[in-house]
Amino acid sequence: MSDEKDEMIVTPFEVRGILDYDRLIEEFGTQRINKKLKERIYKIAGDRHFLLERDLFFSHRDLDWVLNEYEKKNPFIIYTGRGPSGHTHIGHLVPWMFTKWFQDRMKTRLYFQMTNDEKYFFNAHLSLEDVKRYTYENTLDLLALGFNPEDTYIIQDIEHIGLLYEIAVEVARKVTFSTVKATFGFDNSTNIGSIWHPAIQAVPAFLHSWIYGRNTPCIIPCAIDQDPFWRVTRDVAEKLGYYKPASIQCMFVPGLKEGGKMSASDPMSAVFTTDTPKAAKKKVMAAFTGGRTTVEEQRRLGANPDICSVFKYYNFLFMPDNKDLADIEHKCRSGEILCGECKQILAPMMMEFLEKHQAAREEVKDRVEDFSASRLRDDIRK
Amino acid sequence: MSDEKDEMIVTPFEVRGILDYDRLIEEFGTQRINKKLKERIYKIAGDRHFLLERDLFFSHRDLDWVLNEYEKKNPFIIYTGRGPSGHTHIGHLVPWMFTKWFQDRMKTRLYFQMTNDEKYFFNAHLSLEDVKRYTYENTLDLLALGFNPEDTYIIQDIEHIGLLYEIAVEVARKVTFSTVKATFGFDNSTNIGSIWHPAIQAVPAFLHSWIYGRNTPCIIPCAIDQDPFWRVTRDVAEKLGYYKPASIQCMFVPGLKEGGKMSASDPMSAVFTTDTPKAAKKKVMAAFTGGRTTVEEQRRLGANPDICSVFKYYNFLFMPDNKDLADIEHKCRSGEILCGECKQILAPMMMEFLEKHQAAREEVKDRVEDFSASRLRDDIRK
Numbered sequence: 035m036s037d038e039k040d041e042m043i044v045t046p047f048e049v050r051g052i053l054d055y056d057r058l059i060e061e062f063g064t065q066r067i068n069k070k071l072k073e074r075i076y077k078i079a080g081d082r083h084f085l086l087e088r089d090l091f092f093s094h095r096d097l098d099w100v101l102n103e104y105e106k107k108n109p110f111i112i113y114t115g116r117g118p119s120g121h122t123h124i125g126h127l128v129p130w131m132f133t134k135w136f137q138d139r140m141k142t143r144l145y146f147q148m149t150n151d152e153k154y155f156f157n158a159h160l161s162l163e164d165v166k167r168y169t170y171e172n173t174l175d176l177l178a179l180g181f182n183p184e185d186t187y188i189i190q191d192i193e194h195i196g197l198l199y200e201i202a203v204e205v206a207r208k209v210t211f212s213t214v215k216a217t218f219g220f221d222n223s224t225n226i227g228s229i230w231h232p233a234i235q236a237v238p239a240f241l242h243s244w245i246y247g248r249n250t251p252c253i254i255p256c257a258i259d260q261d262p263f264w265r266v267t268r269d270v271a272e273k274l275g276y277y278k279p280a281s282i283q284c285m286f287v288p289g290l291k292e293g294g295k296m297s298a299s300d301p302m303s304a305v306f307t308t309d310t311p312k313a314a315k316k317k318v319m320a321a322f323t324g325g326r327t328t329v330e331e332q333r334r335l336g337a338n339p340d341i342c343s344v345f346k347y348y349n350f351l352f353m354p355d356n357k358d359l360a361d362i363e364h365k366c367r368s369g370e371i372l373c374g375e376c377k378q379i380l381a382p383m384m385m386e387f388l389e390k391h392q393a394a395r396e397e398v399k400d401r402v403e404d405f406s407a408s409r410l411r412d413d414i415r416k
Numbered sequence: 417m418s419d420e421k422d423e424m425i426v427t428p429f430e431v432r433g434i435l436d437y438d439r440l441i442e443e444f445g446t447q448r449i450n451k452k453l454k455e456r457i458y459k460i461a462g463d464r465h466f467l468l469e470r471d472l473f474f475s476h477r478d479l480d481w482v483l484n485e486y487e488k489k490n491p492f493i494i495y496t497g498r499g500p501s502g503h504t505h506i507g508h509l510v511p512w513m514f515t516k517w518f519q520d521r522m523k524t525r526l527y528f529q530m531t532n533d534e535k536y537f538f539n540a541h542l543s544l545e546d547v548k549r550y551t552y553e554n555t556l557d558l559l560a561l562g563f564n565p566e567d568t569y570i571i572q573d574i575e576h577i578g579l580l581y582e583i584a585v586e587v588a589r590k591v592t593f594s595t596v597k598a599t600f601g602f603d604n605s606t607n608i609g610s611i612w613h614p615a616i617q618a619v620p621a622f623l624h625s626w627i628y629g630r631n632t633p634c635i636i637p638c639a640i641d642q643d644p645f646w647r648v649t650r651d652v653a654e655k656l657g658y659y660k661p662a663s664i665q666c667m668f669v670p671g672l673k674e675g676g677k678m679s680a681s682d683p684m685s686a687v688f689t690t691d692t693p694k695a696a697k698k699k700v701m702a703a704f705t706g707g708r709t710t711v712e713e714q715r716r717l718g719a720n721p722d723i724c725s726v727f728k729y730y731n732f733l734f735m736p737d738n739k740d741l742a743d744i745e746h747k748c749r750s751g752e753i754l755c756g757e758c759k760q761i762l763a764p765m766m767m768e769f770l771e772k773h774q775a776a777r778e779e780v781k782d783r784v785e786d787f788s789a790s791r792l793r794d795d796i797r798k
Contacts, residue, residue: 151585158589162582192585196578200544203533203574206609207540211593214608226596227588230612 044259045219047156049286055092055258062261064093064283074101079139084354085132085284093258095268096280103251104140110251112137113238113279115147115189118168119157122175123304124387125287128350132284133255134179137186144186145238145407146176151191152235155227166192173402175307178394183404189241191234194407198237201244206233208270217262236267239279245413251277258283288346307395311385318344318381324366325373336369344373344380352383426641427601429538431668437474437640444643446475446665456483461521466736467514467666475640477650478662485633486522492633494519495620495661497529497571500550501539504557505686506769507669510732514666515637516561519568526568527620527789528558533573534617537609548574555784557689560776565786571623573616576789580619583626588615590652599644618649621661627795633659640665670728689777693767700726700763706748707755718751726755726762734765 042051044058059066067086071094076082078101085091100110114133116126137144150165169190176188191198214220214232239252254264261283268278289303305314324338324345339345345366353359362379365371424433426440441448449468453476458464460483467473482492496515498508519526532547551572558570573580596602596614621634636646643665650660671685687696706720706727721727727748735741744761747753 151581154585155589162586192582195581199533199577199581200574203536203609204544206612207537207607209608210605211602211608211611212604215604220593222594222597223592225589226591226593226611226615227585229593229608230588230615233608233612 046259046262047218049259053286055285058258059093062093062258062265064095064258064261064281065097067092067094067097067282071098074098078104079136081135081139083132083135084356085128085350087356088349090128090350091132091255091282091284093283094281095261095264096278097253097282100251100253100280108251109140109142110253110280111142111242112140112144113147113252113254114144114256115149115235115238116172116176117149117153118165118172119153119160120168121306121308122172123306124347124351124384125289125304126172127175127179127307127391128287129255129257129284130176130179131351134181136255136282137181142185143242144181145189145241146186147189147191147235147238148172149191149231149235151195151227152231154192155225155231162192170402171308173405174395174398175391177398177402177405178307178391180394181405183401186405187407187410188405189238189407197407197410198234198241201237201240202233204274205236205240205267205270206230208273209233209266213266213269217266232263232266235263236270239264239267239271240274240276241410243276245410249275249277252279254279254281256281256283257286259286287350288343305384305388307388307391309388311388314384314388315381318347318384319374319377321377323373323376329372332372333369336367337373339363339366342366342373344376347380347384352380352387428641428644429600431641435668437667440640441475444475444640444647446477446640446643446663447479449474449476449479449664453480456480460486461518463517463521465514465517466738467510467732469738470731472510472732473514473637473664473666475665476663477643477646478660479635479664482633482635482662490633491522491524492635492662493524493624494522494526495529495634495636496526496638497531497617497620498554498558499531499535500547500554501535501542502550503688503690504554505688506729506733506766507671507686508554509557509561509689509773510669511637511639511666512558512561513733516563518637518664519563524567525624526563527571527623528568529571529573529617529620530554531573531613531617533577533609534613536574537607537613544574552784553690555787556777556780557773559780559784559787560689560773562776563787565783568787569789569792570787571620571789579789579792580616580623583619583622584615586656587618587622587649587652588612590655591615591648595648595651599648614645614648617645618652621646621649621653622656622658623792625658627792631657631659634661636661636663638663638665639668641668669732670725687766687770689770689773691770693770696766696770697763700729700766701756701759703759705755705758711754714754715751718749719755721745721748724748724755726758729762729766734762734769 042054042057043049072086075086104110112133114129133144148169150169153165154160154162173188189198209232211229214229220229239254242252243250261281264279264281271278302317305317321343324340324342326332326335326337348359348362353362366376424436424439425431454468457468486492494515496511515526530551532551535547536542536544555570571580591614593611596611602611621636624634625632643663646661646663653660684699687699703725706722706724708714708717708719730741730744735744748758
């Protein structure tokens, strides 16, 4: 049983087991983001980012090539997205925040895909109304981060299919069942919508090139479990006359419980952006930590931040300053601070974050349409 | 080799071998249209139709139920379509002409689907431009038959996907790869567009009910090779809250060569609506007949209209009057007429038909948009 629990499974549909990111890089065939590449990003961006510094964005495909093109005045577009199967949790915001930093520094366009068709195909318990409602709710969370409508286009698969279908049809003719079977583990019992969906998920990588009639590099910031989609997309890209999309991949933001990533399907494992600050505080106070069983033991031996979900919140989100993080880590390892005290530091940070985020969510409600990909229709080259 | 050639294969993608329609009815599980059912149609329609009289429309599913509902003032809609992989041949027009008669007599709405996505998925040699061009060309042929825009909605899959996708997504979640594998013979090498397409082909059966928010019976006139699509559609219909679509199915219009059906992929096997009358005459004069090897033999033994493609043209299209048909059949069987003479009767009929049809094709060119399914967008219930 222990073996089964520890076995690492990382697919776009399931992440479990103890995560070995070196092995993932090897198995997926991606590249590690090394020091040299980081420095190159910082130089072009004119800024550093703690998620890169801490190797939380740690893996890539063709990022160096994208930067070469950028320096040759062939700028790229950014593509990322979200499968709206439930409310957004704090973990979802991390790559979106990085995306915003990257977009701002690189002064480029973002296509953000809400794969509401995918979530309908893969979740028998969700209705079309559900996935549409979550699309809207998740969009509020995205926009609350401060994106600019000038450069941000939100694609809703079902609503904007008219914009996507022609490219998807071209992709789909180039992808066999063998390929999606091997890539995603599909089998005879998989429904034909799920089988089709990788074609739709490929589209935003090519959409800009298709609309404006000039081949444009694309980079996809995402959690590494999405990589199989981009392998399929990269396989067909050149056959259709497009560049292969590059990617920059992050680790999973861990949940409040032991192991795995935050999961919208387990409410206690994550703080949702729609949680009341009070409820969020409760979740923080109940979180799994790396603490010892007794106060005495902890004072003597210290605690273990490497497995602690509270520390991971600091690491991924709440302590972008390396000095703050080093300070709390030292206190933790030395036994200077107890887990309850440490949670008392995180809780108000979390509550304040949620209050601000929820206010921003309210504020963007009357501007959602300003970000719609339907604006692209007029741009389609004849 | 002879066995292979004779083996009957009837799928939406391939028809070959010697056709045994009784066996098809049994294998597909459809019903024969018997005399009683024909009389019932005639009574409601207030008219007879030679394609029913001659059992060329010979098979159905739930046609009796559709008529019951009709008499209970629950009228149906008609759905049929065309895969635009090439120019229309004369054989394609036969079920469309029947459809027009049925629509006129029943005073109901027709949804006509141009499955340009399907033809792109299944034909690696066709470009998107090709299938769009054939969609337009085939539409001219349809409209040249005199359909009325008030009651006729032409759906182009790629262009009107915005109208179709939401229903297709619902269908697709209910259909597994197992099902399409068993129904259409798909395998690991099938592309994911082809696998997806049955969901799109199901949509027009439900579209009217979906748009207007009331469950409406649907009947599909088609050649019997399309039945597998409707089996899949019928399987999901009730799960989605719709009636199962009924169908009324015809035999294949045979080609000018021996055996099989007319095929757009073999130009000599068929007269295309875009052929010049002169070229069509040439094809008629070269057609396969049921004649004898010498004049003497034919005078003595007569010829065989059962295998003659010239006779089949009379039967399916050019001699709707049973007396004319019986007369030519008698002359053929008795040896009174030679095949060359018989072709000299068909040729001017064909030429005149084409001249009129091509004039009508020209005439409808500036009215194509009047038939577009895009008009339905405003009707979608909120």
